[in-house]
Amino acid sequence: MATVINPADYAWTGPGVDTDEMVVNMGPQHPSTHGVLRLELRTDGEVVKAARPHIGYLHRCFEKHAENVDYPGVIPYTDRMDYVASMGNSLGYALAVEQLMGIEVSPYVGTIRVIMAELQRIASHCVAVGTYGMDIGAFTPFLHLLRDREKILDLFEWTCGARLLYNYNWVGGVSHDVPEGFVKACRHFLREFDAVTFPELVDLLIGNKIFIKRTAAVGVCPVELAISYDLTGPNLRGSGVPRDLRKDAPYCGYEHYAFDVPVGKGQHGPLGSCFDRNWVRVEEMRESSKILHQAVERLAKMEKADVHEKVPKRVKPAKGEIYSRSEAPRGQLGYYLVADGTGVNPYRVKVKSPCFTAMSVFHVLAKGMYIADIIALIGSLDVVLGEIDR
Amino acid sequence: MDAKAISERLQARFGDKITAVSLEGKSPFAVVTAEAMVEVATSCKEDRELLFDNLMCLSAVDYPKETPPRMELVYHLLSYTHHHTFALKVHLPREEPRTASLESVWGVANWHEREAYDLFGIAFSGHRDLRRILLPDDWIGHPLRKDWQDPDFYNGLHVKPTTQMAERAMGGEKIGVGPFDFTPPNAHMPD
Numbered sequence: 001m002a003t004v005i006n007p008a009d010y011a012w013t014g015p016g017v018d019t020d021e022m023v024v025n026m027g028p029q030h031p032s033t034h035g036v037l038r039l040e041l042r043t044d045g046e047v048v049k050a051a052r053p054h055i056g057y058l059h060r061c062f063e064k065h066a067e068n069v070d071y072p073g074v075i076p077y078t079d080r081m082d083y084v085a086s087m088g089n090s091l092g093y094a095l096a097v098e099q100l101m102g103i104e105v106s107p108y109v110g111t112i113r114v115i116m117a118e119l120q121r122i123a124s125h126c127v128a129v130g131t132y133g134m135d136i137g138a139f140t141p142f143l144h145l146l147r148d149r150e151k152i153l154d155l156f157e158w159t160c161g162a163r164l165l166y167n168y169n170w171v172g173g174v175s176h177d178v179p180e181g182f183v184k185a186c187r188h189f190l191r192e193f194d195a196v197t198f199p200e201l202v203d204l205l206i207g208n209k210i211f212i213k214r215t216a217a218v219g220v221c222p223v224e225l226a227i228s229y230d231l232t233g234p235n236l237r238g239s240g241v242p243r244d245l246r247k248d249a250p251y252c253g254y255e256h257y258a259f260d261v262p263v264g265k266g267q268h269g270p271l272g273s274c275f276d277r278n279w280v281r282v283e284e285m286r287e288s289s290k291i292l293h294q295a296v297e298r299l300a301k302m303e304k305a306d307v308h309e310k311v312p313k314r315v316k317p318a319k320g321e322i323y324s325r326s327e328a329p330r331g332q333l334g335y336y337l338v339a340d341g342t343g344v345n346p347y348r349v350k351v352k353s354p355c356f357t358a359m360s361v362f363h364v365l366a367k368g369m370y371i372a373d374i375i376a377l378i379g380s381l382d383v384v385l386g387e388i389d390r
Numbered sequence: 391m392d393a394k395a396i397s398e399r400l401q402a403r404f405g406d407k408i409t410a411v412s413l414e415g416k417s418p419f420a421v422v423t424a425e426a427m428v429e430v431a432t433s434c435k436e437d438r439e440l441l442f443d444n445l446m447c448l449s450a451v452d453y454p455k456e457t458p459p460r461m462e463l464v465y466h467l468l469s470y471t472h473h474h475t476f477a478l479k480v481h482l483p484r485e486e487p488r489t490a491s492l493e494s495v496w497g498v499a500n501w502h503e504r505e506a507y508d509l510f511g512i513a514f515s516g517h518r519d520l521r522r523i524l525l526p527d528d529w530i531g532h533p534l535r536k537d538w539q540d541p542d543f544y545n546g547l548h549v550k551p552t553t554q555m556a557e558r559a560m561g562g563e564k565i566g567v568g569p570f571d572f573t574p575p576n577a578h579m580p581d
Binding site (some may be wrong): 055056059061063064067099100225227228229230241243248320321322323325332334336338347348350352356357359360361364389390 | 415417445450473496498525534
């Protein structure tokens, strides 16, 4: 007699193991949160239903301090905001005060500033892309990139004595002229960067099939969202918007250099993904190298000039206000300065930090993602908590 | 469009709701009444000639010495299409300043408004999540207001500058809580 199988006999009855919604706390000491970011994630199994970032763990009252010191005294505090790219912060502040006072620095100082800013951009992107690789499981590129960043820090140390927090860009000049032989050392660095570091980075990380598969469809940020939440810099360009202040509103003589603005192409998935943002950073390193080649040769041809020539004895702007922007490695860094015309202290300094606005879009992008992809998302936005919290 | 054309366009459209325009400074702006801010901001974003799709920065400034004393909110706008910038300002009273949230217009306003609330005590009607953002949740007061006084203690910890503590300690006053005692060791020594 044939066995009759009744499917109903095999159906699951009774209660099962359902996934409940669970609130998971991530950070502030989580290694992938790039500092002290705390995330509250409402999860259903592996999927994030809602996310809420908590910031402020590194708040050091920058804006309050700035009101209690004189204008040049603010510069060391700006260094400590985005400590991975200090040159960019102090440059933005120096430009803001110079515009407020109507100071125009010499082309010699401008060229030095461009060199320092671009070296810093390469160093900063080395950290950004290197730690990103480490976040998602590629350890080797991180070591290679930090090794090469070290060479840039050596150049900075040689110039101004500091490796991380430089106090280099002053109002009306820079703190130290470049040392004898700096041009030669820069050429040497660039040769090595172009021949070894950059191809190595492309081979090891950004062109790596595992890396591409891991990032190409994750954390997609559409253009409208990026603009509404004021994403700037590589994050915005990763979404395909070719906006770069060095091209759009040149400062420090950026108009004299030939370079391209890389934008995300979405070559491996939707446009605006984690891959695109990192690809833009890597391409930017190549462009920075282009700028540096030109700037170094420009500097070599220039006559030495006094880098303190335009540094005012007393920085006391007339009553007024200014909103000044510059292209820091992480995006547009804005300073809103209000001078009351009576004291030597700024009346108000407000910083628009590119990381702050990049983090504010996080909860929108994170919704519906896997927890593992959250790590990939935070790293690709390249936030530095020192700048978010100020 | 340059700042003059932008301000004229705004004035033509909104009349009395634009209370002042300044074009002389390095950062031109128009002052908008608090009630009309949402309407003006929405129009700035949607007007085809203006298209301010990006809020670059939202700053609050405290002016207690102006007459009348006021808080100011400064919205720096940028158009990615037309490449022009402009600033809108809103004047608020220093006592219980309140204005409408602009998150529905520019998403980034959410966190900027929370920061203004945290550091200046400006309330934003219609804000979905008006909590402190940079300071701890149990912090009392809004430190970037010009009349701010540092508290003596925060959760039992001294927050006054140490020079003041040293002066008070040198004056013989015993300060500190629990096991903390900031009296310098030589204060107990005989002359």
